Amino acid sequence: MDEGKNDLINGARMRMQKIKLTINGKLYELILGYEVQPWHTLAFTLREKLGLTGTKIGCDRGECGACTVLMDGRPILSCLTLTVECDGKNIETIEGLLNSKTGKLHPIQEAFIESGAFQCGFCTPGMIMSAKALLQRNPNPTLEEIREAMSGNLCRCTGYIPIFNAIMKAAEKMRGMT
Amino acid sequence: MSFKIIKSEKAEQKYKEWKVLGKPIPCVNSYLKVTGKAAFTDDIIRPNMLYGKILRSPFAHAKIVKIDASEAEALPGVSSVITYKDVETMGVSQKPPAYILTDRVFYVGDVVAAVAAEDEAIAEEALDLIKVEYEPLPFWLTPEEASSAQPMHPEVTKDNIVVGMWPPYYRSVGDIKEGFKGSDIIVDVEFRKPNIKHMFLENFTAVAEWRGDELHVWSHPQVGAVSFAMMLASIFNVPTNKVHVYQCFIGGGFGGKMGDAPLRVAALAAMLAKKSGRPVKIRTNIREHFVEGAVLDPGISTFKYKIGADKLGNLKAIDATVWAGQGERSINLGIVYCGDTIFNTYRIPNRSFKAYPYYTNTPMSQALRAYGSQAGVPPLEEAVNEIAEKLGMDPVDFIIKNGLRDGDIVTQYLHNDFQLAGGSLPELVQKAAEIFNWKEKWKGWSVPTEISGSKRRGIGLAVATHTAWGVPQPDRVKDTVIIKVNVNDGTVEWVTDGRDIGSGFDTVVSQVIAEVLGIDIKDIIHAPPQSVGQPIGGWTFASKALQSTVFAAYNAANNLKRNIITAAASILNVDPNRLVLDLKGTRIYVAGDPTRYVKLSKIGEIYGGILIGIGSCPSHYEGPESYMDPVTGRRLGMKGMFCSFAEVEVDIETGKIDVIKLMVATQPGMILNPLMVYGQLIGSAVHGMGCMLWEGIIYDEKTGTPLNASFIEYPIPTALDVTEDQFVCVTIVDPDDAKLTPYRAKGIAEGIFAAMWHSIHMAVYNAIGRKIREFPLRPEKILRALGKAPFPQTKGVV
Ligand code: FES
Ligand code: FES
Numbered sequence: 001m002d003e004g005k006n007d008l009i010n011g012a013r014m015r016m017q018k019i020k021l022t023i024n025g026k027l028y029e030l031i032l033g034y035e036v037q038p039w040h041t042l043a044f045t046l047r048e049k050l051g052l053t054g055t056k057i058g059c060d061r062g063e064c065g066a067c068t069v070l071m072d073g074r075p076i077l078s079c080l081t082l083t084v085e086c087d088g089k090n091i092e093t094i095e096g097l098l099n100s101k102t103g104k105l106h107p108i109q110e111a112f113i114e115s116g117a118f119q120c121g122f123c124t125p126g127m128i129m130s131a132k133a134l135l136q137r138n139p140n141p142t143l144e145e146i147r148e149a150m151s152g153n154l155c156r157c158t159g160y161i162p163i164f165n166a167i168m169k170a171a172e173k174m175r176g177m178t
Numbered sequence: 179m180s181f182k183i184i185k186s187e188k189a190e191q192k193y194k195e196w197k198v199l200g201k202p203i204p205c206v207n208s209y210l211k212v213t214g215k216a217a218f219t220d221d222i223i224r225p226n227m228l229y230g231k232i233l234r235s236p237f238a239h240a241k242i243v244k245i246d247a248s249e250a251e252a253l254p255g256v257s258s259v260i261t262y263k264d265v266e267t268m269g270v271s272q273k274p275p276a277y278i279l280t281d282r283v284f285y286v287g288d289v290v291a292a293v294a295a296e297d298e299a300i301a302e303e304a305l306d307l308i309k310v311e312y313e314p315l316p317f318w319l320t321p322e323e324a325s326s327a328q329p330m331h332p333e334v335t336k337d338n339i340v341v342g343m344w345p346p347y348y349r350s351v352g353d354i355k356e357g358f359k360g361s362d363i364i365v366d367v368e369f370r371k372p373n374i375k376h377m378f379l380e381n382f383t384a385v386a387e388w389r390g391d392e393l394h395v396w397s398h399p400q401v402g403a404v405s406f407a408m409m410l411a412s413i414f415n416v417p418t419n420k421v422h423v424y425q426c427f428i429g430g431g432f433g434g435k436m437g438d439a440p441l442r443v444a445a446l447a448a449m450l451a452k453k454s455g456r457p458v459k460i461r462t463n464i465r466e467h468f469v470e471g472a473v474l475d476p477g478i479s480t481f482k483y484k485i486g487a488d489k490l491g492n493l494k495a496i497d498a499t500v501w502a503g504q505g506e507r508s509i510n511l512g513i514v515y516c517g518d519t520i521f522n523t524y525r526i527p528n529r530s531f532k533a534y535p536y537y538t539n540t541p542m543s544q545a546l547r548a549y550g551s552q553a554g555v556p557p558l559e560e561a562v563n564e565i566a567e568k569l570g571m572d573p574v575d576f577i578i579k580n581g582l583r584d585g586d587i588v589t590q591y592l593h594n595d596f597q598l599a600g601g602s603l604p605e606l607v608q609k610a611a612e613i614f615n616w617k618e619k620w621k622g623w624s625v626p627t628e629i630s631g632s633k634r635r636g637i638g639l640a641v642a643t644h645t646a647w648g649v650p651q652p653d654r655v656k657d658t659v660i661i662k663v664n665v666n667d668g669t670v671e672w673v674t675d676g677r678d679i680g681s682g683f684d685t686v687v688s689q690v691i692a693e694v695l696g697i698d699i700k701d702i703i704h705a706p707p708q709s710v711g712q713p714i715g716g717w718t719f720a721s722k723a724l725q726s727t728v729f730a731a732y733n734a735a736n737n738l739k740r741n742i743i744t745a746a747a748s749i750l751n752v753d754p755n756r757l758v759l760d761l762k763g764t765r766i767y768v769a770g771d772p773t774r775y776v777k778l779s780k781i782g783e784i785y786g787g788i789l790i791g792i793g794s795c796p797s798h799y800e801g802p803e804s805y806m807d808p809v810t811g812r813r814l815g816m817k818g819m820f821c822s823f824a825e826v827e828v829d830i831e832t833g834k835i836d837v838i839k840l841m842v843a844t845q846p847g848m849i850l851n852p853l854m855v856y857g858q859l860i861g862s863a864v865h866g867m868g869c870m871l872w873e874g875i876i877y878d879e880k881t882g883t884p885l886n887a888s889f890i891e892y893p894i895p896t897a898l899d900v901t902e903d904q905f906v907c908v909t910i911v912d913p914d915d916a917k918l919t920p921y922r923a924k925g926i927a928e929g930i931f932a933a934m935w936h937s938i939h940m941a942v943y944n945a946i947g948r949k950i951r952e953f954p955l956r957p958e959k960i961l962r963a964l965g966k967a968p969f970p971q972t973k974g975v976v
Contacts, residue, residue: 037299039299047220047221048223051223053217053220053221053223054213054214054215055214056218056220056429057461058379058380059379059381059464059888059889060463060464061463061464063464063888063889063890064464064889066379093214094213094214095213097213098213105212105213109212112208112212113208113209116202116204116205116853116854116856116857118211118680119679119680119681119857119861120378120379120380120427120429120430120679121207121210121211121212121216121680122218122378122379122380122427122430123379124211124212124214125214128212143901147897147898147900147901148898151896151897151898154379154889154896155379156376156377156378156379156430156432156894157430157861158857158860158861159861159862159864159865159895159905160864160895160896160897160900161860161864161900161902161905162856162860163897164897
């Protein structure tokens with residue numbers, strides 16, 4: 001009897017629609033209608049369902065860039081992206097930046113620290129993810145290109161200049177590594 | 179590098195003596211902040227937690243006649259709903275002006291009810307099901323309207339003048355009548371300012387949980403955790419030691435997270451949590467932050483300043499009045515600080531200042547990167563500029579003649595007067611003008627420095643002074659720091675109940691302790707601030723950390739060191755002066771003979787197993803009584819000295835202003851951490867540029883609704899608005915400019931913010947030759963001033 005019930009549940013689970021997300025290299029399968037609702041944003045899923053609270057929610061309406069994560073290498077606003085839209089995608093968040101083997105900080109993180117590129121730190125995860133996307137596609141950006149790439153990320157504390165310095169410095173560090 | 183540090187010989191000498199101070203040490207919480215591990219309030223997720231949402235008023239002023247939440251309560255997934263009716267049944271105390279929920283709403287966005295549900299979407303749906311019947315009441319936004327309106331809070335005042343914490347609203351020095359009689363030139367200036375917002379990125383958030391009769395709250399107040407717990411204890415009528423406040427990282431504050439909005443959100447979460455019997459998180463959104471969060475104190479204001487000088491350009495008298503719409507409540511510190519600006523920027527023998535703070539139907543007013551001086555500077559500088567222009571004087575020369583300087587008497591609006599110990603505007607401006615190349619660029623008043631096509635360039639400057647001692651507070655917020663040494667490995671922990679808001683407070687205090695105790699900054703941590711078990715005082719506001727918290731830490735570290743050394747000396751039977759404290763080596767040894775030592779653990783035993791040092795700031799605000807000038811016998815005190823030079827380019831066809839160069843300069847005393855000082859200077863300069871050029875709330879005058887409640891419609895500077903070569907930060911470093919603190923340093927960020935606004939304003943005037951006596955200087959205002967705008971003033975109250 002019990003076995004039959006288990007079969008039923010397992011069967012139901014098999015038939016349930018799942019959203020598959022690869023986040024920082026790890027595969028997550030989330031059951032639609034249970035762990036993910038059609039109206040859940042990626043920011044919500046990351047933070048409240050998966051406990052990945054490194055991604056911050058500022059405005060929650062696409063104006064500040066605090067929630068920036070990378071989807072297949074491109075920066076997106078996770079507060080404006082529905083989790084169901086991310087099925088099968090590769091997501092990178094701030095939690096994935098540490099070198100998983102050595103525990104070392106990513107050069108962008110190091111450069112942010114050395115340049116004093118944050119104060120309250122609320123915009124920082126989003127800033128770092130936007131910087132990562134930029135340096136991935138352009139390892140040697142000019143100041144103009146940096147300003148352009150960071151223009152969707154607001155910071156009320158630093159006045160941005162220390163952030164530009166940090167990205168320049170990070171680019172140098174990363175070029176040195178390859 | 180756009181950061182110039184010009185050191186005196188004395189400063190060089192001090193830097194040589196220091197091991198940890200003076201170094202560009204990154205923020206002590208860096209690792210947490212760059213990895214996303216720094217826990218902000220929204221990152222707190224409690225088991226079985228519910229999500230709260232707030233119903234807000236669509237009216238600027240109304241009475242709630244009827245409220246029915248039954249449908250909302252019945253919605254599946256909803257756990258509880260609270261309205262003003264619950265306040266009484268739950269025993270919530272809200273003596274004015276601490277309103278949490280009442281049957282009246284005082285501004286668009288004021289709280290009407292709150293819902294806790296399984297998720298935010300359900301909570302939001304439930305808000306729509308709450309039926310509210312309002313009786314709209316007359317509302318007003320400006321001080322002019324307020325002066326003739328019905329009393330908003332008749333229980334406390336009949337004339338709408340705010341009952342703030344810091345009256346009086348009138349002060350005079352000398353005899354202004356005589357002063358104007360002796361003046362050859364008298365000018366009158368009228369100036370206006372809108373409401374402006376903090377616009378930090380982290381919206382008001384709180385998590386509350388009851389464990390029996392214990393209330394646990396996670397929040398981001400700028401007041402210390404202990405003070406916040408005291409406020410919650412009085413609201414919920416519970417003993418303070420049953421309120422556990424965990425002060426999370428603060429995602430920007432700038433004064434906007436002092437007390438009220440964070441307290442209200444925390445109180446609502448606690449009410450919902452009590453009613454639901456489960457933890458509740460409320461995270462407000464940007465619009466809620468905009469409508470409920472504080473605005474700069476003074477709020478919507480009119481300034482009328484009359485000022486007189488003799489033919490030689492010596493200022494003789496000023497008669498200044500400010501009328502301000504302070505919102506539904508205010509402590510009024512900002513408006514009275516405008517008075518401090520009037521009294522203590524220039525040497526004016528005869529001075530009078532009057533303030534009229536009114537209740538208006540907008541959210542409360544509060545500090546914004548500074549209290550009042552940033553708002554008080556532009557009208558004062560406008561008046562002074564007009565005198566200088568009439569006399570044909572270069573503004574630099576004018577400041578050199580009239581600026582406040584070392585040894586002058588500072589007339590504090592709210593406290594005892596003191597004699598200025600260090601810092602001088604004339605000296606600062608003279609040095610800064612050379613660096614800016616002022617004399618070469620200056621072509622005279624209202625004369626552009628360059629013309630090319632439709633573009634006009636102009637230069638300007640402004641000065642400001644600002645408190646370097648925090649602000650007066652009731653005795654309860656004197657700073658205290660406790661330091662603990664772990665006897666097994668010599669590592670150090672320190673506590674006070676304040677949280678860094680990004681200014682580097684915990685880094686610099688750690689540096690001070692490391693310097694005294696002779697340890698590496700890596701061996702020291704600031705324990706996460708929380709109310710239970712920690713001392714009071716670490717409020718992070720009003721440029722106070724460098725004096726009161728540093729003072730407390732310095733005393734605590736020295737007390738600790740003295741206790742350890744005294745005990746070791748008696749064991750080793752040597753003169754304490756011969757002993758070296760080697761915390762890393764967990765011992766105390768005789769200088770020159772390291773084989774004679776006592777283990778730290780032995781000292782620990784003597785003190786009952788624990789090694790702690792306690793220190794507090796000897797006197798808040800004014801500096802220790804013992805600081806007297808030996809010659810004059812007067813009490814000494816400090817002020818920050820600031821100036822800002824701007825070069826702008828105005829396109830007279832489009833009205834657009836580009837800031838070509840902005841150079842801010844200060845005399846910080848010694849710089850304890852250049853990385854932090856640079857960050858504060860540049861951050862303040864960019865923030866202030868936004869305030870002068872674009873920011874300002876626009877209200878619909880028919881409904882009192884703020885019309886630009888988002889980052890798109892209330893534009894703050896973005897990465898596209900700044901370039902490295904635009905900004906120069908100059909510090910003239912000399913220990914004699916901050917004589918009264920242990921390491922000769924004083925706070926700098928707020929004063930820079932105060933000075934830089936008007937430098938842009940004056941530069942625009944010189945570029946286009948039109949006076950615009952208000953801000954922000956949006957393009958339409960420039961065009962209107964040039965007679966080029968066929969369109970009328972923006973509809974609504976700006
Ligand atoms: S939180 Fe996503 S853009 Fe602001
Ligand atoms: S560091 Fe505070 S918003 Fe960027």
